[in-house]
Amino acid sequence: MAKKLGFFGKIAKFxxxxxxxxxKVNWPNKEEITSNTIVVIITxxxxxxxxxxxxxxxxxxxxxxxx
Numbered sequence: 001m002a003k004k005l006g007f008f009g010k011i012a013k014f015x016x017x018x019x020x021x022x023x024k025v026n027w028p029n030k031e032e033i034t035s036n037t038i039v040v041i042i043t044x045x046x047x048x049x050x051x052x053x054x055x056x057x058x059x060x061x062x063x064x065x066x067x
Contacts, residue, residue: 005013028036
């Protein structure tokens with residue numbers, strides 16, 4: 001029969017399991033982090049430019065229709 005754990009026993013078991021799982025994590029190296037960061041920055045800048053251009057175009061189309 002399984003031993004029933006108390007409140008602090010459950011907490012201790014949880015942290016032991018967390019420690020065990022963290023050992024299994026494949027952490028990225030510096031080169032991977034740098035390249036992924038550059039990709040994210042370029043993507044964000046491209047999306048900002050795209051949304052800005054669409055916003056300006058729609059504003060120039062809709063503004064004359066409203067006024």
